[in-house]
Amino acid sequence: MTPAPAVTAPATAAPATDARALTGKRRIAFASFVDENYLPGFLALLRSLALTNPGVCEDFIVLHDDLRPASVARIRALHPRVTFRRVDAGHYDSYVKGDQDNYLVRKAYFILDVFRIRDYDTVITLDTDMVVLGSIAELLSLREGLAAVPQFFYGQHKLNSGLLVIQKEYLTDEFCARIDEIGRSGAYELDKHDQGILNALLDGDFVRLDAKYNFVKRRLSGDLPVPDDTAILHFTGRHKPWQGGESGYEQAQERWREYRMSDADLQAAFVARGGSPHRDLLVHFGTPHVERTGDVDTARKVALAHIGNGDYQAAVDIMERVHIPVDEAWPHEVYGHALMSVSRYEEARAQLLLATAAPNRAATAFARLAQIAWVHGDDATARKYALQGLTVDPTHRAARIWHQRTLSMPEQAQGSPDQQLAHVAFYMDRQGNAGDKLLPESVRLAFDPDTTGRRWLSVHAHRLFDEAALERVNARRGLVIGGGGLFIPDTMPNGNSAWQWNVPDELLERIEVPIAVYAVGFNAFDGQSYRAVRFRESLRKLVERSAFFGLRNHGSIEKVRAMLPAHLHDKVRFQPCPTTVTRQLVADWRDPVTRDDTILINAAYDRAGLRFGHDYGYFLAQMAQAVRELGELAEVQCVAHSLDDERIAFDLRREHGISLPVIPMYDFGNDAIRELYARTKLVIGMRGHAGMIPFGCGTPIISLISHPKMAYFLRDIERPEWGVSVHDRNLAAVLVERSRELLADHAKTVADVHGRQQELWRITQANAAELRTVLGS
Template sequence: MSAPTTTATGPTTATGKRRVAFASYVDDNYLPGFLTLLRSLVLNNPRTCPDFVVLYDDLGPAAVSAIRRLYPRIVLRRVDPARYDDYVKGDQGSYLVRKAYFVLDVFRMSDYDTVIALDTDMVVLGDLGELLELREGIGAVEQFFPEGGAGRLNSGLLVVNREYLTGEFAARLDEVGRSGDYDVEKHDQGVLNAVLDGDFVRLDSRFNFVKRRLEGDLPVPDDVVVLHFTGRHKPWNGGEVGYERAEEVWRRYDLDDRELYRAFCALPGDKHPELVVHYGTRLVEECGADSATLLATGTALHSMGRYDEAVDVLLRVRDPKGVLDPRHNLALGRALMAVSRYDEAEARLLLATQDPAVAASAFGLLAECAWIRGDRQHQVAYARAGLDADPTDRKSGLLLRRARAEERRTAPGADPAEQLAHVAFYMDDQGNAGDKVLPESVRLVFDADASPRRWHSVHAHRLFDEPLLEEVNARRGLVIGGGGLFIPDTSPNGNSRWQWNVPDETLERITVPVVVFAVGYNVFDGQSYAHRRFVESLRLLVRGSVFFGLRNHGSIERVRALLPADLAERVVYQPCPTTVARNLVAGWQEPVERAETVLLNCAYDRSGLRFGHDYGHFLKEMADAVTALRERADVRYAAHIASDEKFVFDLRREHGISLPVVPMYDMSNAEIWAAYTDCRLVVGMRGHAGMIPFGCGTPIISLISHPKLAYFLDDIGRPDWGVSIHDRRLGAVLTERATAVLDDHRAMVDDVAKCQQKLWTITQNNLERLREPLGLAL
């Protein structure tokens, strides 16, 4: 049978990121097996933590509690037994005659894109990463005993992908089950084999290695990934003679909860932070934990943005002999900074500087802490100490350069009454090219002079204290804009929980007009941002603003949902100024002829949230696209930050393709605009690798790995200018769309100009509203 037709277009998330889950049907009889399956899964796949859907019909509270203690992302889904009552069945005295069919509910899980279904009499012995990368069809291992003919699958392990997770395919299973036109003694497996008729992806037998292969007490081969205890006799019920070695392997994972927690925490190497937190916190709460476990748990909590909890866990360590691991003081100092407990953070970080192994990192954080508090003297001193400890320490070098750069942002003798104060994320040298362009673009909307003579810079990440409040209130207004400031983790603080480090009491004492201009809500798919402190700060900011504009309708929808009705209506659309750059930059010159160049950009911050399990697929598809596009144009790589160059390294290593790099992080704003103007097409994954070239009048195709790219394309009515990095046909789709742009380039440039004019009209209308409050001469 060929893959079923379906109207489903794939994932419903804004990025198209695949939603992956494990699934099992569980009842009380098979609960011991399922708990052992879970333990073996996490101990042998510690870097993986998708949802695990538990299909059930009669599990009691104690069973549910036991399951939840073993895994953090359990999704309970009740089976409707009546759905299978009219299936034609075999031996009516068999326990399996009814419940074996319930696992077919896997095919009704349309809210996922890939589901790995596992029988509860399995134990996982190796890495399942290969299965997580399977993107099409149904993957399974062929039956060991080919009763009824060759080419039939064993349904104990199934990898089910999007085209089979539909109502249509489930209805086909129901039809065959009710007709009885299948091997009724094989239950669910018989139904599947009848419907598929051999049309499935063959997996190696090591992914479903049935016990019968070990008859005569043979040892379990080293390469087995999933061992399946088929047959009537299960290890938790006494087992079966002749399979003692196999059952001994199963018993290695028949652990009590604390044994599992300790075993997981003791595993070497990287581990998924949700799993670390799940097991580490239980050890802490139930029986105490050693300092290494507390450190790992606190660090994982910090990486997940749970900063208050990270502090609480890290403070549990007692150090009566003064021999605490210096990494602990380093982690605690960083966590205390994230909740704005700066004095305590400084004390911990000073302790960490006593150990040469972490001294440079500790001094770098001390310099950052001093900078946040406006203490330039200590900022410079700590940064120099960090460089003395390690001349290559990046943070120390950055904080030393930042001190010098901020001096240049101050205009001697400027009249405060003629200035606007500007809260933004001011990017450091060699920082993100998009974030360098942003503040100047915002300023040019209000004033042709974007220099310090007309603008007073306030870095968003600095603590907005009394001196800064006085500086702002001495100006004629305050503009907040220049980045995705509504994001929880770039520079966390406990005062607002978004990027502007402003306490409520200080925010309320701003006396000049406050304008929030083209700010973005930059949460990734898979990130949550519902901290009460953020919501309280947000509401206060909206209430105190004369204008509150967000840069896309996706952000508007998310922010309005956090506000009461009277405040929600005040949130309006203000496109990012980078998208109308050629209307802002004085003396802008349209190119007579653009270079035969395609610029490509990829992003690697928060890679797990961007790529999920699809990075290998993405790289291969991009290699195909680059190879094809080179037939038409000079393909170059536009790196917004140095870490973006990972794509170039990986592409060369994995596929033998080299790309010349355009280091935009080393360019001035004028040079960035020029580079994005003098090309025919930009293919970009970063938001501003789309918005900046669009603002320069250049056609774009967005590689969507973050919702904000899809939001922007929806706003301009051109969703077809984007392609998900998870698209199965990414390479072909990208090549087709890029070729269309190059074939009809003049029409595409005209279309960009048409879309841009709408954004410029909206911007001009918003500026008209601000003429009086800010005293603008428009």
């Protein structure tokens, strides 16, 4: 692939509140112009794309001038994310053409409407006389320029416009104006239509792709076989396969006919594939297949896709449509998983017990049974099930986690109940996420220097809030809920609230003591959604019942207010995460006299698809370049908040030959976490608390933004330049440049961090004064 300089122009920016604008995550779409004559070819193209690239599911824009409703329905059946845009056909009537009266010639220009698309970063056009035969992953990873395959007959200077990979700098009014100028002047090869205009405009200035991505039929003259590495086969010329084809190309046309099938056959072929199909495609093709056949294994796959997408009720619904034989363990286990995720615990228990009969599913089923028992406060039963899971598989991680959780000594309330606050939080296990481990203590420090059971009653957010829990809470002087990103749907799903606190509405309404929601975050990723109705109802009740409702950034405030009736908006206010003011909260805090000559890097891998999209390989390569250059400034080390965070060290070593020391922060106590972050010079972190904790300790930070919350925090402290998207085209250069700037006068940078922190502390103190009135001192 040979790069060529790009034609640049300012692209349309996304709104400031748009998650994509904050994370910089690329939006990718396919596009084709489709009419009734070429509809059979387009349907074959969609089938081939699904079957050869089952892990790819981007938006597909259908440009058209007049498709019948039946044709629209046929297209929708073949892709879950198809959108239709009518072209401005009259716009192209002013173009000089070789044959003005030929309707096919007129329509050949309509694909140029693709350059009028403004809501995507990358658009891949595909002619409707193509079929996809192999992986197109490389096309999805392209990030610069306008890419195409050079024409077969004309050498490297001219492109074939059947496939174009267009980046956003070309999706502009300026570029469209240049297309119009050439089209209206006729200064191009008239018989090449849209392709002629583009070649006249670009004059060879395009990124050259391998011929396998637009392998034209003419290369196979004499009935040659299609090469095995062909990714996209293009049936150029007058004779199309759906019209009978052309003599001398039988083997090529046979490849096209592989994708001339019914919807039912496509669905069956798709669900029979192995590997890791895209969840949306699996739901789209698997659901009608289950409805038609009642196939249990397909229902299981579709249910797992729904669970992966956080749509637990849909997973229950698909499993309820099929009859599961008693000895089919895996479907029972998946059905049990779905049922427990919507809080139908007794039914879930029955399904999971059936699943324990099969050795290959037993450990997972026992671990889920342990989880259900633990959720209900039955540690003895949870321990029994966890041990049974470990007996089947001693390496089973989930069974081990639940076993350890039942062995840990819960915090004992030691003081008088009327002098205590109840505290709903996610209490992290040993070797759990370091940031979540620190959070409960940090929240308590904002209320009382004594963070022990003398002043606090711990209420684990993930345990079912039942009558006994209600009685314990109502015996205290108040209830604090926070901190952390509790407004997230999938860490420990339940059907009672659809967020992290497993509280039924009727029990929430019976809480008699004042409720303070403190520094909670709305933590949905870009592309992640809640079960809207249940979450909104629970959220509204919580806001109504709360005497204080503080969210940890203004981005979360905007999101939550949008889900509430207008009369509740003013109750939602700003309360910074207490980790960001650690220096003010920790008794006898001392800023370090000297710091280690280190730069700490943190990367997160939970929900990696939502974080990186198609850009992980790019991100890793950029981080490798950055680490090499940052090593000239200080020793670079990997700091792992959780076990999964160590992956960046493994991947850098395997892919780029770079070795980083790994600091297992998940093994640290709270004091050790704060001490390490206080004495380093700079932290480059992807997790929210790999930014907020070091900032709170007075240490300069740069955030690797893969989640909106990172940008929310930097916006709140008025330092957006301390963040860079993991998708940034110049990620390595930006990281190194900003690191140099922050380290050049380190004392000045630290003073700036302290100054930013002062405003957060002022707000925290003002809220504390109000909370003392609400909760009593």
